[in-house]
Every structure is written in structure tokens, then in C-alpha cells.
Amino acid sequence: MRLSKSFIPTLKEAPTEAVIPSHILMIRAGLARQLSAGIYSWLPIGYKALRKIMDIIREEMNAIGGQEFHFPSLNPKEIWEQTGRVEAFGDILFQIKNRDYVLAPTHEEIVAYHAKGAIVSYKDMPQIWYQIQTKFRNEPRPRSGVIRGRQFIMKDAYTLDKDDAGLDVGYDLHDKAYRSIFDRCRLKYFVVGASSGAMGGSKSEEFMVKSDAGEDTVAYCEKCGYASNVEVAQSVALPAKRHAESKPVYEISTPNVKSINELCAFLKIHEQETAKSRIYIHDGQPVLVLMLGNDEVNETKLGSVIGGNVRPAHPEELKEITGADAGSIGPIDFKHRIIADNLLKDANNLYSGANKNDFHIGGIDLLRDAPKIEYFDLRTVKSGEKCIRCGSTLEVFKAIELGHIFKLGTKYSEALGVMFLDETGKEKPIVMGSYGIGVERIFACFIEQNYDEKGIVWKEPLAPFNIHLIGLNMKNGAVSEACEKIYIELIADGYEVLFDDRKDVSAGFKFNDADLLGMPIQVIVGEKNLKEEKVEVKNRRTGEKKVVELNKLLELLKKPF
RNA sequence: CGGAACGUAGCGCAGUCCGGUAGCGCACUUGAAUGGGGUUCAAGGGGUCGCGGGUUCAAAUCCCGCCGUUCCGACCA
Numbered sequence: 001m002r003l004s005k006s007f008i009p010t011l012k013e014a015p016t017e018a019v020i021p022s023h024i025l026m027i028r029a030g031l032a033r034q035l036s037a038g039i040y041s042w043l044p045i046g047y048k049a050l051r052k053i054m055d056i057i058r059e060e061m062n063a064i065g066g067q068e069f070h071f072p073s074l075n076p077k078e079i080w081e082q083t084g085r086v087e088a089f090g091d092i093l094f095q096i097k098n099r100d101y102v103l104a105p106t107h108e109e110i111v112a113y114h115a116k117g118a119i120v121s122y123k124d125m126p127q128i129w130y131q132i133q134t135k136f137r138n139e140p141r142p143r144s145g146v147i148r149g150r151q152f153i154m155k156d157a158y159t160l161d162k163d164d165a166g167l168d169v170g171y172d173l174h175d176k177a178y179r180s181i182f183d184r185c186r187l188k189y190f191v192v193g194a195s196s197g198a199m200g201g202s203k204s205e206e207f208m209v210k211s212d213a214g215e216d217t218v219a220y221c222e223k224c225g226y227a228s229n230v231e232v233a234q235s236v237a238l239p240a241k242r243h244a245e246s247k248p249v250y251e252i253s254t255p256n257v258k259s260i261n262e263l264c265a266f267l268k269i270h271e272q273e274t275a276k277s278r279i280y281i282h283d284g285q286p287v288l289v290l291m292l293g294n295d296e297v298n299e300t301k302l303g304s305v306i307g308g309n310v311r312p313a314h315p316e317e318l319k320e321i322t323g324a325d326a327g328s329i330g331p332i333d334f335k336h337r338i339i340a341d342n343l344l345k346d347a348n349n350l351y352s353g354a355n356k357n358d359f360h361i362g363g364i365d366l367l368r369d370a371p372k373i374e375y376f377d378l379r380t381v382k383s384g385e386k387c388i389r390c391g392s393t394l395e396v397f398k399a400i401e402l403g404h405i406f407k408l409g410t411k412y413s414e415a416l417g418v419m420f421l422d423e424t425g426k427e428k429p430i431v432m433g434s435y436g437i438g439v440e441r442i443f444a445c446f447i448e449q450n451y452d453e454k455g456i457v458w459k460e461p462l463a464p465f466n467i468h469l470i471g472l473n474m475k476n477g478a479v480s481e482a483c484e485k486i487y488i489e490l491i492a493d494g495y496e497v498l499f500d501d502r503k504d505v506s507a508g509f510k511f512n513d514a515d516l517l518g519m520p521i522q523v524i525v526g527e528k529n530l531k532e533e534k535v536e537v538k539n540r541r542t543g544e545k546k547v548v549e550l551n552k553l554l555e556l557l558k559k560p561f
Numbered sequence: 562c563g564g565a566a567c568g569u570a571g572c573g574c575a576g577u578c579c580g581g582u583a584g585c586g587c588a589c590u591u592g593a594a595u596g597g598g599g600u601u602c603a604a605g606g607g608g609u610c611g612c613g614g615g616u617u618c619a620a621a622u623c624c625c626g627c628c629g630u631u632c633c634g635a636c637c638a
Contacts, residue, residue, distance in 0.1 A: 012587060012599070013573045017631055027572095037630065092637075106638075140562075140636065148637090204638085215637075404638065436638080473596045508598035515598090526597055536597090 001465070003500045003513075008045055009033075010513050020213045022447035023145030025456050029516050038142025038150035045517070046443075048464040050153070053185060053442050054132050056461070057155045060181045064173040066128040066157060071110045073134055077102050079109045083415040094136045094150075103136035108412045108434055111158040115430060116418040122162040124420065125430070126170055130157035132439065144213045146440040147400060153440055159433035162422060167407055167431045171203070174405050174435045178207055182402065185442050186459045188449055189402060192218055192227040207403035207437075209445040214398035219381045223392035231300035234377065235385035235394055240272055240292050240347035247349050247363035249332065254360045258327030260294045263351060263360060275344055275352040275364070277329040279313040279321060282306055282337075286313065286321045289378060290331055290340035290352070296380040305376045306339070322355045329353040331370045332361050338370055341378040400445055403437040456518030457541050465498040467557070468519035468540075470510050472526040474503045483525050486535070486553065490523075493554055515540065521557065 009030040017034065018024040026032045031046025042050055058068065077100040080086045086093060086102070094103035104110065111129055119125060135154045142148050159170030175191075182189045189209050206229070208218055219233035220226070228234070257266045260274050271293030278289045278297050287306070289297050303310050313321065321336070322329045330353035331338050344350075348365035366373055383396040412418070413429035422428050443462075450457045460466065467490055471483035483501065490497045498519060500510050507526075514522050524536040529547055537556055538545045548556050 009571085011572060015572065015630095016567085016574095019632080034630095089638095137637090141632095141634095143631085401638095406638080434638085476596080479596095506598090506600055507596060508600070511598045513599085524597080528597075 001498050003498060004502045006045075006498075007043065008517070009043070010516055018145065020144050020147075020448070021451055022147075022213075022444040025447055025451055025516075026145060026444070029456055029518070032146065036150075038139055038148065040146055040149060040151075040440075045464045049458070049462050050439065050443055052462050052464075053439055054153075054155075056184050057132060057181055057437060057439070060177045060184070061128075061130050061155070061157060063180075064128060064177045066130045066177075069129050069131045070133060071104070071107050071131055073104050073136065074101050075104045075110060076100065079113055079416070083109055083412055085109070092137050092139070094138050105135055105137045106154075106434075106436070107131070107133075107156055108158065108408070108432070109416065111160075112412045112416045112418045112430075112432070115160055115413075116416060119160055119418075119430060120420055122420060122422050125160050125162050126166050127160040128157060128170060128173070129160070130155060130435075145444060147213055147444050148215065149440070152438060155437040155439055157435040159435075161431045161433070162420065162428070163431060164409075167409075167433050170433050171405060171407055174433070175205065178403050178405065178435075178437070181437065182207060182442070185446060185462060186450075187402070187442065187445055189445075190218075190220060190225070190227045192220075192229055192399075193232070203407045205405050206401050207405075208399040209402055209441075209449070210397055211400045211445065211448050212398050213448065214400040216399050216401055217396060218399045219394050219396050221387040221390060221392050221394050224387060224390035226387050226389045226394075230381055230396060231298065233381040233394075233396075234388045235381040236388055236391065237343060237379070237382075237385050238272065239343040239345065240275075240350065242346050243349050246365040246368060249361055249363045249365075249369060251354055251356075252351075252360050252362055253358065254328075255358045257358070257360065267351065267360075267362075269351060273349065273351055275331070275340075275347075275350045277331065277353055279318055279329060280310050281313050281317070282310050283308040286317075286336045288322075288329070288331060288334050288336065288338045290338060290344060290373070291379060292341055292343040292347075295341060295343070295382075297378055298380040301376070301378050305378065324353060324355045324357050327353065328355065328357045328359060330355055330361055330364075331366070331373070332364060334370075337374075338372065339374045339376060339378070340366070340370075342375050343379065345375045400441060400448075401438070402441050402445060403435070405435045406433060408432040408434050451518075454512070455516030458518045458520055459541075460520060463518075463520050465496045465519045466521065467495050467497045468514045468517065468522045469497050469499045470514055470522060470524045471499070471501055472507045472510065472524065474501055476527055478530055479525055479527055482530055482535070482550070486523065486525065486550075489554065490557075493557075495557070521560075523553070523557075 011028045014024040014028045018027050030043055032040045032042050035041050080102055132155045136151055139150050142150055161167045189207055192206050192208055217230040219228050219230055254266055257263050260276055264271055274293050276291045280287045280289055318326055346367050350364040351360055351362050352364055354361045385394050387394050410429040410431055412432055418430045419427045420430055447456055469487055471479050474480045487499045518540055520540055522538040529535055533550050534547050536545055536547050
């Protein structure tokens with residue numbers, strides 16, 4: 001492709017709205033432009049790379065027997081009401097104003113709709129149906145460029161099986177296909193066990209990429225590969241002690257001491273000797289959650305332990321329930337349910353709030369002073385703690401969810417009455433699985449992992465072009481002639497070539513554009529080298545340059561350096 | 562939805578406090594020079610100052626309302 005005739009609007013400065021590197025570079029390199037919050041237009045070069053990602057996905061999905069569909073984005077609202085998901089999605093679901101349609105945020109309902117009456121026998125299964133298509137979600141806060149948009153491209157796949165054993169097979173096929181897809185896209189990723197959340201179903205795994213722009217937090221063990229969403233992650237941490245002798249309970253004046261850090265500094269004690277209290281409202285009743293030192297309550301764990309509706313108490317409620325404000329609350333004389341983290345089990349000689357502002361209590365023995373206390377794993381794993389699997393050190397970081405695979409089960413087939421007859425002639429609901437990949441997230445994550453101060457650094461096979469051919473001074477007849485010849489030869493040799501044939505652009509400008517766009521190899525044709533029948537070849541990633549004779553160019557390009 | 566900031570040319574910004582002819586850099590157009598890392602000189606084009614209302618002789622600037630964008634949080638399959 002000739003740059004002089006292409007729409008590749010590169011920018012020296014990026015709009016201030018772009019904050020993360022992938023977003024800034026996508027815009028600076030002329031790959032995409034924002035239309036509105038969370039809505040992006042893909043420009044030719046960006047779309048070219050995006051298509052390469054989609055091609056890889058197609059190949060891997062076809063390889064496991066997937067059949068490509070194209071379902072409508074515009075869906076009758078009625079079908080969504082039948083599965084209760086108009087309510088479940090709430091404001092996230094886009095609704096059409098002048099007809100009872102919704103814009104599909106995913107396609108379980110539509111797959112089930114088409115399966116109904118068409119997949120009628122166990123002999124019709126298994127089926128793997130997939131599509132690569134635009135999805136719509138009315139995100140309250142789009143952010144990080146294409147990482148969280150209101151409109152985005154998703155590969156979604158669905159398995160239809162006669163039983164759980166069949167679902168297991170389909171799930172494993174997708175697990176393998178996903179690994180191949182992300183491997184081929186040259187991403188550094190990892191797989192975490194996750195909770196299936198509002199999708200329903202039994203088992204789910206997320207494919208994640210480490211990134212500060214991520215919206216999930218993950219605990220990861222480099223050594224053994226243990227990876228888990230912090231919502232459910234566990235670790236080995238030092239428990240509070242039980243000393244041989246319990247001191248009596250005593251009150252301490254602690255003016256203006258609120259946080260655990262302040263308490264430790266004031267009393268010259270260690271965090272391990274303190275217990276932090278948080279008040280939650282559980283189905284209308286107060287619950288005191290006691291944590292060791294500065295440990296954070298993991299609200300997902302709390303929710304699954306006690307069930308029902310749980311929310312943190314409001315500041316006004318704290319005073320009413322405990323008689324004190326946050327920072328002075330403790331388990332002694334607390335009138336309601338108390339649950340504590342396992343690390344505090346049976347500890348003594350602890351310091352905690354006195355339920356009286358500006359006072360704390362020392363000498364707390366949980367066995368003696370809070371006999372009804374219940375213990376659970378309630379803490380949020382922190383970086384540096386030990387892996388529960390291998391004892392090595394855990395790292396906690398932000399991550400972007402690239403893909404998610406679910407064993408759905410029969411939730412949708414039952415809601416929509418999608419039944420088949422099994423070997424014995426018995427009617428059963430079809431067993432479904434659902435498998436998603438954020439196509440644009442692959443794109444953004446790749447850039448997050450492959451850039452430098454000059455710009456993007458593409459790797460095959462995602463690079464929009466294999467070679468960026470630069471004619472330095474195209475007004476020079478020898479240079480332009482040589483370039484034209486090389487351009488034709490490279491194309492004939494099967495390369496995709498972006499040819500900077502602009503006549504009116506200085507050398508430095510072309511170099512910077514080439515580095516910004518980031519094709520893996522640059523072939524640079526300038527007067528000096530050309531006088532000796534030579535051109536320069538530059539590796540974008542390493543910056544390494546080689547000057548070769550014209551007739552050795554194709555040979556050199558065959559072995560990457 | 563809670564907190565904060567911003568909105569002036571395609572992009573980055575100044576001007577707003579203290580009302581009085583709308584500016585700068587990059588990009589763009591024309592011409593010339595240059596031609597291996599955003600080169601130089603000259604001459605140009607481009608703006609309902611987010612929208613609506615109000616105050617005023619006069620509003621980018623002051624007041625009110627709305628919209629949009631971004632960040633932090635909440636939310637999130």
C-alpha cells in the first residue's frame with residue numbers, strides 16, 4: 001500500500017482523553033478514532049490488524065469444529081424477558097426507544113431460540129456455534145480506549161450438548177482453542193479460575209493479561225502458576241498469636257487515633273496484635289467483621305459465607321449500632337453477630353476499638369471475651385504473601401479480562417424450553433456452554449505489551465504489514481526508481497508492504513512515522529547507500545540495522561534478525 | 562450513581578480571575594531551499610470560543626440551566 005494514497009492520520013500529540021499507552025498509540029498511529037465515549041471507528045490500518053486477529057480466531061474456532069454464524073444485534077425484547085435478563089442486565093442493556101427491541105450484549109437467548117425445535121435429538125449434538133460480531137452494552141463509565149467500550153467486537157461461541165459429559169468436552173476444546181488463539185497473537189496471558197457470577201453455571205475460567213489498566217485484580221504465583229481472581233484467592237499468611245497468658249481487658253485513651261497504623265505508632269505495638277472492625281448490614285441486621293491488623297475484608301468472600309444481602313454500614317449507622325465512629329469500633333460489648341477472619345482464631349492480648357470515640361481496648365482474648373465469634377476466610381490476599389499451593393511468593397496485580405469460558409448448563413434452555421429427546425426417548429433440556437473473547441481487547445493488550453517510546457512494535461502475525469518500505473528522497477530519480485522496483489519485488493515475494501512514497505516529507509518525518517506505526521521490518525532506501533547498490537534493513541524491535549546489497553535483500557529478509 | 566476536572570481551529574494549549582477587534586505551537590495550502598531522525602525561510606487558509614438563556618452599550622470572559630469528554634470511586638458476565 002502506498003502511503004501517499006492512504007488514510008493513515010498519524011499525530012505527534014495525542015488527545016488528552018487518551019491515558020493508557022495502547023489508547024494513545026492507537027490514536028497517534030492512526031489506527032482508530034473515537035466517535036463518542038466508548039465508541040470507536042476503526043481506520044484502515046487498525047482494521048487490517050483487527051482482521052488478522054479475527055482470522056486467527058476463526059481458524060482456531062473452525063479447528064475445534066465451530067460453525068460460524070451471524071446473529072442479529074437487534075433483538076426482540078420479548079426473548080430477553082423470557083430469561084429474566086432484561087431485569088438482570090438492567091441499565092447495561094441498550095433498549096430501542098421506538099420499538100420493543102434491545103441491542104444484544106451477548107447471544108445466549110438467540111442461540112437458544114434457533115436451537116429450539118431444530119436441535120431435537122441427541123443425535124443432533126454436539127454443536128459448536130460461534131460468531132464474531134458487534135456487541136452493545138450501556139457501560140456507565142467507558143474507559144481505557146477500546147478496553148471497555150459501549151460498542152465492541154466480540155467472538156462469542158456456544159456449545160449445545162446432550163449432557164454434562166458432552167459439555168465438559170466442549171469446554172475443554174474451547175480452553176485449548178483459546179490458548180492457541182492467545183499464543184498465536186503473541187500475548188503474555190494467564191488463566192484464572194473465576195466465579196461464574198450473573199451468567200449462571202458451574203465452572204468458569206478467565207483468560208487474563210497483566211495490566212494497570214485492568215479492571216480485575218488477580219493473585220498470581222510465578223513459580224507454580226496458581227492464579228486466581230482476588231475475589232476468591234487464598235494465601236498463606238501469619239496468624240495472630242495466642243500467648244500463654246491472657247492479660248485482663250483494659251481501656252486506653254487514644255485521642256485522634258483512627259487507623260491501625262496510627263494505633264500501632266501510638267502504642268508502639270505491631271499490626272499482628274491488632275484487630276480491625278468493619279460493620280456490615282446483613283439482611284437488615286448489623287454484623288461486625290473482625291480482621292487482623294490492616295487486612296481488607298473481601299466482600300465477595302463475605303457474601304458467599306453469610307449469604308443474603310450484605311452492604312457496608314453507613315457512617316450514621318455506625319454510631320447508632322456501636323456508639324462510636326469508624327476507627328474506634330471493636331468486638332468488646334458488641335451486641336450483635338461477630339464474625340472474624342481465620343487468622344484471628346483464638347488469639348489473645350489483642351488491641352481493638354472500644355466502641356467509644358478516642359478509646360481502644362487492650363488485652364482482648366477472643367476465646368474469653370467474644371465466645372460466640374465465628375471464623376471464616378474473609379481476607380483479601382496481598383502481594384508478597386505465600387502461595388497456598390507451593391509456598392512461593394504471590395504477586396497481586398491488575399489484569400484485563402481477554403476471554404471467559406463458562407459452563408452454563410440448562411439455565412437458558414429451560415427458560416426458553418429448548419428440549420431434545422435422549423437415547424431413551426426422554427425429553428431433556430439442552431446443556432449449554434458459552435465462550436467469549438474481546439477481540440479489541442486482544443488488540444489493545446498486544447499494544448500494551450509491545451511498544452516503546454517511539455511507538456508500536458508489531459510482531460507477526462498481527463502486524464498490519466510485514467515491511468515498511470521508506471524512500472527517503474523520492475524526488476531523487478534513482479531512489480524512487482529503486483523503491484518502485486523493490487516494492488514490486490517484495491509484493492511478488494508475498495510480503496505485505498507499506499510503501500512511504502511521499503515526495504514532500506522529510507527523512508526524519510518518515511522515520512518517526514515508521515517507528516510509530518511499528519511494522520516489524522523497515523527497508524530504507526537512501527541516496528548514499530544506493531550509490532553502492534545497497535539499501536538498509538532495520539529491525540523495529542531491536543533497532544538493529546543492516547546494510548545489504550540490493551540483490552541480497554530478499555535473501556536477508558528470509559532470515560529474521 | 563457519588564467526588565473532581567475540563568470543553569477556545571484537525572491535535573496540544575494560552576486568553577476567563579479583572580468584560581472591550583480571538584491568539585500561540587504542531588498539522589494544513591502556495592512558493593523556494595534542503596534531502597539519513599518530526600529541516601529552513603516566506604506568504605496564506607481555517608474558529609457559531611460545547612449548547613441554550615440571562616446581565617450589559619458590549620460576553621470566550623460574569624450569572625443560571627443543559628450537554629459532552631476525562632479521571633477517582635461505586636458498578637461490571
